Amino acid sequence: FGGDPGKGGGRAIKRAFAKNADHKWLSTLNTVHWGDVYALEDLIGKGKDELSTLMSLPGEDFAISGSNTGLWVKGRITLAGNDMDNLYTGHYDDYGLGKEGSEEEVTHRDKSSGRNKRPTVSKDYSRYGQLTRGNEFAEKMARNIPYVLDQSMWDSVSHGGEALVDNWKPLGLIPDYEVIQILKRLNKGRDLDEDPPGRVGKIIKLAREIGVPIFDRSQNEIWSGE
Structure with a gap:
């Protein structure tokens, strides 16, 4: 699918998503983080840490993940993809000591803004800046991306896709x-x-x-x- 865009590239993708996504529609989606009971226990009080979740439309059954337990959360979706393999945002420990800074830096970040995740795979978008608005081919090409920006792109979602959710609050367990x-x-x-x-x-x-x-x-x- 593509290489690792790095920390800077991952943040740039999230900034572009924040600018172009329909956040009002995204806020209607149900988002569930799946894991075992002990892993979910560790999330208590960590609403600032971004969670990887599966999405579902309001009124539809939750997208499930095997025999895991789900934590239904509501927060701001900072990135949504049509397939988790197109984002590959990794796990909590991937953003910890050594990989993201010194012990002091990681501790300070965890207390202030929490752990923010990012995509570690990406397409090459270098030619997208040359696309012309209003051109049918260019408009179609511009939407050939693995991200879910609005309702019109929901049909591309596979088994709940993946959404990163920040500043979340728990709603329930599944x-x-x-x-x-x-x-x-x-x-x-x-x-x-x-x-x-x-x-x-x-x-x-x-x-x-x-x-x-x-x-x-x-x-x-x-x-x-x-």
Whole structure:
């Protein structure tokens, strides 16, 4: 697809996205970060760190990631791609000590602005500056990009694509299919005298710690701590 644009190139792509994207429409999308329960625990209080998420349209089922647990978040989308392989933004530790600066620099950044991710693969856009507005071929060429800027580009999205979400707040958890079925049978957890053992108990404990409900894949609430 393309080479690593480097830190400067990755930031330039995000600046161009911020300038040209339809942020009002993007704000309507559902965004879910997927991982295991322990990884999601580590995200508590880290709303400044950009998260990689899968997108879905409002009213549609969440785009899922295997048997992982999802953290449904709402924040500002700083970059959206039609396929995660076209962005390859990496993992949390890829933006840590050594790779992004000294211990002091990384600690200061984590406390101030959080960890900001960026694409590490990119097409060669050097000729795009020569395209002429109003020219049919040029207009089509200009939209031949792996990014989702507005609703008209949603059809290119594969399995939720990928969206980077910054300054996010948690809305809920989406567990795996088996846990969803168990919670549905327990009357949204009202039939529980105490948190059960195993995966179900871990999910409920995490939901309590974050302070959010639990949802199924169709956005129906299946557990609430209230």
